[in-house]
Amino acid sequence: MIKDPDSAPSPYDVLAEAGVTPWTSHADLRDVPFELLARRLMTPFTQAAWDELRTVPGRLLVDLFRYDVDLADELPEAVAEIDRLLREQGGPDPGPPLSDEAAARLLADLVRFDV
Known part of the structure; x- marks a missing residue:
């Protein structure tokens, strides 16, 4: 996938320092805020990225746009x-x-x- 330099970064890119990838399980994703807090990485920007991924519908929507389907x-x-x-x-x-x-x-x- 080619990233548009003018678009907002993917929530996965924002949370990469906490080890979040598209292959992170939903159960593991629930622990991400604690990892962010422990590493002093919790900011409004990372909070917004986590909010996009923390619910199943939200995560499915983010994942939907990762794929280019004709x-x-x-x-x-x-x-x-x-x-x-x-x-x-x-x-x-x-x-x-x-x-x-x-x-x-x-x-x-x-x-x-x-x-």
Whole structure:
């Protein structure tokens, strides 16, 4: 991933001195404030970074933007995989494919950024 020099640093970058990475477990992440306090690294800046990561929805949102996904390229393969799994498990017939507009409406209903 290429970082934009004009954007705010990632919460993971801010908390790197405390050993926080995208692979840090959520249980370990709960102890980060104590590590920051013990090392005298707790500042409003590190507090804000920890606040972004401390809840599961907040962390998922931060993690979502770490990946560059081309939906137009990935979606057909994902749909084919889901259809294959449903056929194997005797699931319902997938029916005709959705239009781009219908898929966009469903995606907008599923993805909410009210964390």
